[in-house]
Structure formats: structure tokens, C-alpha cells
Amino acid sequence: MRTTQMFIPTLREDPGEAEIVSHRLMLRAGMIRKVAAGIYSYLPLGLRVIRKVEQIIREEMNQIGAQEVLLPMLSPAELWKETERWDFYGKELMRCQDRHDRDFCLGPTHEEIVTDLFRREVRSYRQLPVTLYQIQTKFRDEIRPRFGLMRGREFIMKDAYSFDQNEEDAQKSYNDMYQAYQRIFTRTGLHFRAVQADTGLIGGSSSHEFMVLANIGEELIVFDPESSYAANVERAEVVTSPPASQDEPYHSLKKVNTPQTKTVTEVCQLLNTTADHLVKTLLYTTPQGSIIAVLIRGDHQANEIKIQRHLGIHDLTLADSDSVQSVTGAPTGFSGPIGLKNVQILADQAVQHLKNYIVGANEADNHYINANHSRDFNIDVVGDFRQAEAGDQSPHSQAKLETARGIEVGHVFMLGTKYSEKMGAKFLDAQGEEHCAIMGCYGIGVGRAAAAAIEQNHDDRGIIWPIPIAPFHVHLLPVTTSEQVLEVTQTLYAALEHANVEVLLDDRNERAGVKFNDADLIGAPLQVIIGDKGLKQGTVDLKERKTGEITKVIPEELVKHVLEKLS
Numbered sequence: 001m002r003t004t005q006m007f008i009p010t011l012r013e014d015p016g017e018a019e020i021v022s023h024r025l026m027l028r029a030g031m032i033r034k035v036a037a038g039i040y041s042y043l044p045l046g047l048r049v050i051r052k053v054e055q056i057i058r059e060e061m062n063q064i065g066a067q068e069v070l071l072p073m074l075s076p077a078e079l080w081k082e083t084e085r086w087d088f089y090g091k092e093l094m095r096c097q098d099r100h101d102r103d104f105c106l107g108p109t110h111e112e113i114v115t116d117l118f119r120r121e122v123r124s125y126r127q128l129p130v131t132l133y134q135i136q137t138k139f140r141d142e143i144r145p146r147f148g149l150m151r152g153r154e155f156i157m158k159d160a161y162s163f164d165q166n167e168e169d170a171q172k173s174y175n176d177m178y179q180a181y182q183r184i185f186t187r188t189g190l191h192f193r194a195v196q197a198d199t200g201l202i203g204g205s206s207s208h209e210f211m212v213l214a215n216i217g218e219e220l221i222v223f224d225p226e227s228s229y230a231a232n233v234e235r236a237e238v239v240t241s242p243p244a245s246q247d248e249p250y251h252s253l254k255k256v257n258t259p260q261t262k263t264v265t266e267v268c269q270l271l272n273t274t275a276d277h278l279v280k281t282l283l284y285t286t287p288q289g290s291i292i293a294v295l296i297r298g299d300h301q302a303n304e305i306k307i308q309r310h311l312g313i314h315d316l317t318l319a320d321s322d323s324v325q326s327v328t329g330a331p332t333g334f335s336g337p338i339g340l341k342n343v344q345i346l347a348d349q350a351v352q353h354l355k356n357y358i359v360g361a362n363e364a365d366n367h368y369i370n371a372n373h374s375r376d377f378n379i380d381v382v383g384d385f386r387q388a389e390a391g392d393q394s395p396h397s398q399a400k401l402e403t404a405r406g407i408e409v410g411h412v413f414m415l416g417t418k419y420s421e422k423m424g425a426k427f428l429d430a431q432g433e434e435h436c437a438i439m440g441c442y443g444i445g446v447g448r449a450a451a452a453a454i455e456q457n458h459d460d461r462g463i464i465w466p467i468p469i470a471p472f473h474v475h476l477l478p479v480t481t482s483e484q485v486l487e488v489t490q491t492l493y494a495a496l497e498h499a500n501v502e503v504l505l506d507d508r509n510e511r512a513g514v515k516f517n518d519a520d521l522i523g524a525p526l527q528v529i530i531g532d533k534g535l536k537q538g539t540v541d542l543k544e545r546k547t548g549e550i551t552k553v554i555p556e557e558l559v560k561h562v563l564e565k566l567s
């Protein structure tokens with residue numbers, strides 16, 4: 001391709017709205033443009049990368065016998081009502097009506113559609129197993145779309161669904177997919193790790209997330225440096241250590257004045273103690289409008305996913321200040337479990353082992369010291385409600401867990417019969433008996449994988465594409481318009497194309513510096529610089545984008561060198 005024939009609107013300046021490297025560089029390199037919040041157009045260069053990622057995915061999906069389909073972008077409400085997800089998902093599910101006032105949503109995922117397809121078409125165990133996949137644009141009306149393709153509202157997903165006749169086969173489908181994902185992310189050149197993940201409210205037994213390790217990652221993972229154990233913090237189970245001071249006597253409850261202390265740190269400073277002697281009382285509003293309290297040790301972080309999973313609900317939100325005031329009679333920052341009426345009290349297991357701790361007094365500017373559960377108030381449920389953190393005991397070895405940040409680019413779920421039961425997706429076995437199909441579902445964020453590749457492969461000049469997903473392999477850069485330069489450029493361009501090398505020829509009438517800057521920004525793994533000085537010696541410069549290393553080669557041998565470097 002020639003630059004003059006291609007729509008590559010590069011930007012010299014950093015776009016202000018871009019908070020992360022991949023977003024900034026995709027905008028600057030002319031790969032994407034924003035249309036509305038979380039909604040982007042893919043320009044030619046961006047689309048080439050997307051297509052490369054998709055191609056790798058297709059090859060690996062086909063390899064394990066998954067078959068490509070294309071399901072509709074609009075889903076009829078009826079199917080979502082069958083699984084009760086029409087009401088379960090709130091505003092994130094983008095709803096609309098057709099001209100007959102029939103309800104639809106923009107497909108955020110396709111379990112309902114594919115399960116409906118299965119129940120209509122599959123009768124017999126002889127038609128199993130079947131795994132269907134698609135690469136399609138999804139829509140989720142995220143509250144805070146940001147980071148470009150990383151968290152868009154409209155995004156390209158590869159989603160796959162497996163149907164099996166028994167657990168054993170279903171596990172095989174899951175494992176095949178897991179292995180395919182390993183190959184896909186390895187082939188795309190990403191540095192990633194598969195971690196145990198939360199199955200959320202979807203339920204089911206196994207789930208793994210494929211995390212690209214990067215500091216801007218929104219997911220926190222914990223891993224055991226001495227075993228293969230790695231898990232999303234949301235899922236990571238917390239192993240409780242036995243209580244330290246069992247025989248400390250109970251002291252009497254005492255209210256103390258703690259003016260202007262709203263944070264754990266401030267209270268601890270004032271009372272001259274440490275956060276592990278304090279218990280936070282977090283008040284949450286359930287979707288039904290009731291308030292629950294969750295007690296968490298002061299130095300621990302609540303894990304809302306774990307709390308939601310325990311309650312079997314989805315939309316748990318921290319209570320607003322009005323609700324806090326009406327339930328506790330005090331402003332936020334002074335909530336406590338003592339005297340709370342009609343509020344279910346959950347406590348993290350670490351709280352169970354505490355004695356004589358500090359809690360809010362449900363009164364402005366006051367806390368209690370020497371609070372003790374059972375004596376001063378009752379806990380309704382004890383459970384694992386906190387986030388795992390670095391330094392926690394590994395559940396799989398004697399080691400302490402470490403944390404890392406990751407970008408979730410893939411997710412595999414064992415679904416079991418959750419959808420097939422609700423929707424009646426059944427088949428007949430060899431004895432003529434009916435069974436629900438056992439399902440798995442599997443997703444890859446295509447645009448997110450491309451963005452993640454940039455997060456891991458860039459420098460301060462621009463993108464450094466891994467070869468398998470680079471929009472072009474070679475960027476040809478003639479630096480003058482002399483006859484000799486133009487002639488050699490033409491010959492090399494033709495020779496590279498002939499050798500099936502994907503080459504971008506910067507044929508613009510621009511200064512060398514402008515071309516170099518754009519080439520480094522766009523990030524083709526190889527650059528070929530053709531200048532008069534070199535040609536006098538009979539050579540052109542073959543430059544590696546990643547290392548900056550330059551090899552002087554004679555034009556006749558350029559293709560050979562390029563092919564060597566690309567292989």
C-alpha cells in the first residue's frame with residue numbers, strides 16, 4: 001500500500017482525552033477515531049490489526065472444531081425474559097423498540113440467542129458435541145466507558161458456546177478452548193497469564209481469565225510465586241489465619257468523641273491505634289431498596305463481588321448519604337453495628353476473631369471502643385467478604401501471595417445447565433431419555449487484545465507491533481525524491497509485495513523527519529530507509545523498530561533479509 005492511497009490521519013500532538021498509552025497511540029497513529037463516548041470507528045490501519053487478531057482467532061477456533069456463525073445484533077426481549085436476564089441487567093443492557101413497539105436489546109453477549117438456536121435445531125446426542133463461535137460487535141451501555149478500545153460501549157468480541165451431552169465431554173470442550181486461548185494469545189505476541197476467575201452470578205464450576213500483564217490493567221490478580229496458583233482478587237479465596245490473642249479479656253464498651261474523623265486513618269491516629277483494631281461498617285443498598293451492613297477489618301478492603309455472590313444479587317451499591325443518615329441517624333463515616341435496626345449484618349471472617357475493637361457509634365463525631373460481637377450486637381452471617389491482597393497466605397503453598405495488574409482479554413466459563421434448563425435446550429440420549437445440554441461460553445475482546453498489545457509494546461516514539469498483528473511488516477521510507485531513490489524504492493516495493501511481505505510505502509512529499517516520526521508512531525516492525533547517501537555505497541538501511549538496530553543491505557538482498565527477520 002502507498003501512504004498517499006491510504007487514509008492514515010496521524011496526529012502530531014497528544015490527544016487530551018487519552019488516559020492510557022494504547023488509546024493515545026491508536027488515536028495518534030490514525031487507527032481509530034471516537035464517534036461518541038465508548039464508540040469508535042476503526043480506520044484502515046486499525047482495521048488491519050483487528051483483522052489480524054481475528055484471523056489468528058479463526059484459525060485456532062477452526063482447529064478445535066468450533067464452527068463460525070454470525071448471530072444478530074438485536075436480541076428479542078422474550079429470550080432474555082426466559083432467562084430472567086431482561087430484568088436482571090439494568091441500564092447496561094441497551095434496550096430499544098421496533099415499529100410495533102416490540103422490545104429488543106443490542107446484543108451484549110449471545111447465550112440466549114445461541115441456546116434458542118440449539119433447542120430449535122438439535123434433537124439427538126448424535127448431533128453433539130457442537131461449539132459455535134462468532135466474531136461480532138457487541139454493545140454494553142457502560143457507565144464509564146474509557147481508555148479507547150479497552151473499555152468501549154461498542155466492542156468487537158469473539159464469543160463461543162459449547163454444547164455437550166455429559167460433564168466429561170463438557171470438560172473436554174472447556175479444555176480444548178482453554179488450550180486454543182493459550183495458543184491465540186501466544187501467537188498474538190502477548191505476555192499473559194491464565195488465572196482462576198470468579199464465576200460470578202453466572203454460576204457454574206470453572207472459569208479462567210486470560211490476563212495480559214500491564215500496569216494500567218484494571219484487574220488485580222494475586223499469584224503464588226511458588227505454585228501455579230493465580231486468581232483474580234475478586235475470586236481469590238482468603239485463608240484465615242488463627243486468631244492471635246485468644247485470651248485477651250473483654251473490656252467494657254465505651255463511647256469516645258472522635259470529632260472530624262471520617263477515615264479509618266484519622267480515627268486510628270486520634271485513638272492512637274492501628275487499623276486492624278478497627279472494624280468498618282459499610283452500608284449497601286440492594287436492588288430491592290433494603291440496606292445491608294458489611295463489617296470489614298479496618299486494614300482490609302471489602303470485596304463487593306463476594307458480597308454480591310453471597311446475597312445472590314448483582315447491583316449492590318454503597319448507600320448514599322441520605323440513606324446512611326436515615327438508617328443510622330448519623331452522617332457517613334460514623335456507621336457501626338451497635339443498635340442498627342432492621343439491617344442484616346454480614347461480617348468478614350477476620351472480624352469474627354477480633355476482640356475489643358473500634359466501630360462507629362451511629363452518632364456524628366463518635367465511635368465506640370471495646371466493641372465485641374455477640375455481646376454488643378449480633379452478626380447474621382460470617383463469610384469471606386474481603387479482597388485478597390499481597391502478603392496473604394497462599395491457599396496452595398506456604399508462600400505469601402503477590403499481586404499484579406492485568407487486562408482481561410479472554411474468559412472461559414463452564415456454564416453447566418444454567419441456560420439449557422431455563423430455556424429447555426434438551427437432547428435425547430441413546431436410550432431416548434431427555435437431558436439438558438451442558439454448556440460452556442468463551443469470550444475474547446478483539447479490540448482490547450490489540451490495545452493490550454500496544455500497552456506491552458511501545459516506546460516514547462510510538463507503537464512497536466508484534467509481527468503477527470502488525471498492520472504492515474515493512475515501512476518503506478524514501479527520504480529524497482532523487483531519481484535514483486525513487487527507482488530503487490519502486491523496485492523494492494514491487495519485490496517485497498511479490499514476496500507477500502505486507503509493505504507500506506511512504507510516497508508522500510514530506511521531509512525525512514516527518515516520515516521517520518510517522519513510521520515510528522505507526523510501528524511496523526521493520527523500516528527500510530532509502531537515501532542518496534546509502535545508495536552511493538550501494539546500500540539501503542534496514543532498521544528494526546524495536547531495537548533501532550540498522551543493517552546496511554544491498555537492494556538485491558533486501559527481500560531475503562526482511563524474510564529472515566520476519567520468520
Ligand code: 9G3
Pocket residue numbers: 085089092093094108109110111140141158159160411413441442443444
Ligand atoms: C448483559 C450485560 C452485560 C454483561 C452480560 C450480559 C457480562 C454478561 C458475562 C458474559 C459471559 C460470557 C460469552 C462470551 C464469554 C463471556 N456483562 N456478562 O453476560 F446483558 Cl448488559 O458475557 N459471554
